[in-house]
Amino acid sequence: MSSHEKYKIRLSGSGGQGVIKAAVMLAEAALVDGRNATQSQVYGPESRGGATRAEVNISDGPILFPKVENPGILLCMSPESFEKFGADIAPGGTLILDGDVGEGTKGVKNYRIPITDTCRDLDPKGSDLSANVVALGVLNGLFDFVSRDAIVESLYRNFKKKVAELNWKFYDAGYEMGKNAKPFEL
């Protein structure tokens, strides 16, 4: 079951980690579920490195301001992205830290989840290429923004069939971690 809350989500990381793609897949899945979504991003001129942020608004009504100023949900997949965006999180929000990234933030629910390490463990070649799909699973495991059917459809829309199929185990692993994750407070 997907929920009908309004979400302001920011996914951040280093250029090349695929946070924009993860945001696109999430927003697309929300549309498949019949909800409304916007997806935007801010990145530098570099194609690798730098701090990239991708944002998603999910709502049942119209979305006017298309960006996310103070995210209720913030994912940080690199130390630099936590330094840059950690303070933007809305009070009472949810912060998700990948592995040993950052120390967490006061006044929010902190989760530390080994997103990239899980990807490396699952990938036969030890690659972190699908870490963004693990992250997508983690996010949906925590919040159930969108239905599983919508995620399936979104994965097939955004990847070639073969790649989408390869990505399932990464998504599922992320989803399980999200479901079972326990928050900590500072």
Next chain:
Amino acid sequence: MANVRLVQGNEACALGALKAGAYNFFGYPITPSTEIAEHMAEMMPKCGARFVQMEDEIASIGAVIGAAATGRKAFTATSGPGFSLMQEAIGFAAIDEVPCVVVDVQRMGPCTGLPTLSAQGDIQQARFGSHGDHAIIALAPSSVMETYYMTIQCFNLAEKYRTPVILLLDEEIGHLRERFDVDPDEEVEIINRKQPTCAPEDYLPYENTEDDVPAMAYWGKGYRYHMTGLTHNQKGYYSSVLPEVDAFNRRLTRKIEGHIDEFWESEDFFVDDCDYLFIAYGSVARTAQEAMEELRAEGIKVGLLRPKTIWPINEAKIKKACEGKKAVIVPELNLGQYAREIERVIGKPVEKVTRVDSELVLVEECVDKVKEVLK
């Protein structure tokens, strides 16, 4: 639901151009407009249309004008630095009355500026970037869906008024992905330029017609005529005869500004029922609308006028909308380029909310400005 998908503003522009009948794209990819070229490169060959990546922006707009003169619908897409390079040739399209579309996805300037980041810094350039007196039409969309329909409209207006038309996207909308629900087979109005009905030897390519827009023969169809960047007479030949020059120059502006009521569009929210009026366009209009809703929920009477047609400015409409308001507030991603025009039209200062740090104006900045003025 069947057609609903997540689409980026730049892709919507590319889809709109194809729907409008664009046959030629000539361009030099530049961030943040590159996705338009990418989509055209992918889609155009599949429908028998032609995509050419040119050596630079000057060549791009030159090729667009040449293709358009043969009767094709042609366009290019660029951003600030490329738009600057195109200005001289946009003047050529204006003086020779060649219908074409230039998409400018605005990024932070001046010069190379911040290539991946947003601004609305080309507002004045779109109007006055090319030298000499001539009017121009420029449209600014606020959503992905609107980008699609507005791109079609740009081609229609170019054909109807024989003029270059500028689609002024900003990076926020060009790169925004949101709900896109368009039936690709939907019937839309497509306008094609007026054709001469006279014999080729009687054809006047720059005739002073009653509606100010002369018929335009396609090159290669037997209607031979001369095309020059020099000021010309009705036949297209160089002229410095005073009355001819005067009549020609006045017609170039009149054919657009004199017909503004035929095509000028805005989206109005509580314009007649407000004390404080936002005037905002492009991405920032979304901020202003959200601020308006917040303020109205608090009982403060706020309205929004969102010009979809940025140029020419509809002086009568703006004057009437601003009449009797306690304040007019113009938020934009520059230091007041459109605010300056509103001030000129209404003859008094407006309140500005400006950002030139590449971030979108925030809702609370608009809300705070109204509350500050209230005091």
